[in-house]
Amino acid sequence: MQRKTLISIGGAVAVVLAGGVVLTYTLGGSESTTHLDSTSSATVDGHKALAGNIVGGRTESKFHVLPWVGTAVKDVTCPDLKAVAGAKVTCTAKEDDGKELSIPVSVVKVDGSAVTWKFER
DSSP: OHHHHHHHHHHHHHHHHHHHHHHHHHHSOOEEEEEOOTTTEEEETTEEEEOHHHHHHHHHHHHTSBTTBSOOEEEEEOOOEESSTTOEEEEEEEETTSOEEEEEEEEEEEETTEEEEEEOO
């Protein structure tokens, strides 16, 4: 009887841990795909670009989605991100204690009017 109880508890712990891993992977991702339209686009050096306020807002909302993923940030500002694969910018933010933080952002791919980009924690 004790052995069955231990096996049941071990199985329950494994399920909870697996759920935590899936939750972290799902919510903790740093990659986004954004469609360029009249509210999200800009122009940089004659190229379509993703507006900096869109990049900054999405980065701020996804940077610290779970207590164990990333650092809490605020006041994220980003330059416009050129819609060209490999393009890079650096966003700035503040941690809760006021310390300045640099957040690298890069374009992964461009597919028609959609830009897939990611930030680094």
